[in-house]
Amino acid sequence: MIRILIADDHAIVRGGLKQLFAMVQDIGVAGEAVNGMQALDILRHTPVDLVLLDLTMPGMSGIDVITRMRCFFPDLPILVLSMRNEPQVVRQVLKVGASGYLTKDSEPEMLVAAIRKTAAGGRFIDPALAEQLVFDIDQPGAAPLHEQLSGREAQILTLLARGQSVNDIAADLMISNKTVSTHKAHLMQKMNFMNNADLVRYAILHGLVE
Numbered sequence: 001m002i003r004i005l006i007a008d009d010h011a012i013v014r015g016g017l018k019q020l021f022a023m024v025q026d027i028g029v030a031g032e033a034v035n036g037m038q039a040l041d042i043l044r045h046t047p048v049d050l051v052l053l054d055l056t057m058p059g060m061s062g063i064d065v066i067t068r069m070r071c072f073f074p075d076l077p078i079l080v081l082s083m084r085n086e087p088q089v090v091r092q093v094l095k096v097g098a099s100g101y102l103t104k105d106s107e108p109e110m111l112v113a114a115i116r117k118t119a120a121g122g123r124f125i126d127p128a129l130a131e132q133l134v135f136d137i138d139q140p141g142a143a144p145l146h147e148q149l150s151g152r153e154a155q156i157l158t159l160l161a162r163g164q165s166v167n168d169i170a171a172d173l174m175i176s177n178k179t180v181s182t183h184k185a186h187l188m189q190k191m192n193f194m195n196n197a198d199l200v201r202y203a204i205l206h207g208l209v210e
Contacts, residue, residue: 002119003030003047007039007065008054008081013104017052020108027115034058036065043073050119055082055093061195063096070097077118081111087132088192090125100124144206145191153187156180160196161203 004021006014006029014032021027031046033039035057043051051069055062066078077099084090085103093101099118102111106126114124125133146154159169166184170177193199203209 002027002115003049004028004115005031005033005039005042005046005048005051007033007036007051007057009034009057010054013054020111024112027112036060036062036068039065040068040072043069043076048076050077050079050115052115053078053080053098055080055084055089055194061197063092063194063198066093066096066098077121079114079118079124081106085129085132086192087129089194090129090133092194092198094125101129102126103129146202146206146208148190149187150183153183153190156183157187157191157199157203158208160184161200161209 004027006017008014008017018029021029030048031042033042036059039051039053042048053062053065057065060068062080062082066080069076069078078097079100079102080093080098081102081104082089083104090101100114100123102114102124103126106114110126117124146157149157155173156169159172164172166177166180170180173180187193188199191199191202193202200209
């Protein structure tokens with residue numbers, strides 16, 4: 001029996017997954033968590049063979065959750081089941097230690113196959129995502145992602161990377177907090193950033209801040 005911890009903040013999703021696994025003889029749900037901290041707490045006292053993890057739960061980002069799980073439970077398979085399908089996100093998740101990646105529109109049979117393979121120590125990526133990873137490779141000389149931002153978005157990206165808060169930026173640029181927050185949301189989406197740490201890391205890597 002493969003004992004699974006489902007970490008997803010949507011009760012309907014957890015309920016649907018439990019109904020699916022109830023029809024599969026070799027998979028059982030050992031626990032449920034609605035955020036990363038709760039998932040880590042459950043893992044400390046509940047035997048689990050695999051974590052089925054959503055990336056966008058309240059609190060810690062999915063990247064941070066995977067990083068901590070890898071630190072405390074280095075051999076535990078982590079299979080991400082997410083709405084996110086951007087190649088950059090998939091690469092980042094795999095880089096920090098996820099064993100596999102599926103989107104939530106995957107067929108139930110594919111999810112079951114992914115669980116069995118990753119629980120056995122293998123790796124699994126949705127074939128459609130794997131194809132994107134292969135063909136979505138940055139070509140030499142290609143323009144960096146931040147060049148797709150508007151002038152204001154690029155300005156706010158730099159200021160955020162320097163550690164300024166939304167309120168500080170609003171005061172400096174003499175615009176409203178709401179306007180800054182809107183620009184921030186747009187640039188985070190365009191750049192596929194999952195949190196502020198991603199933003200700062202990118203800015204340093206591309207020389208936007210020292």
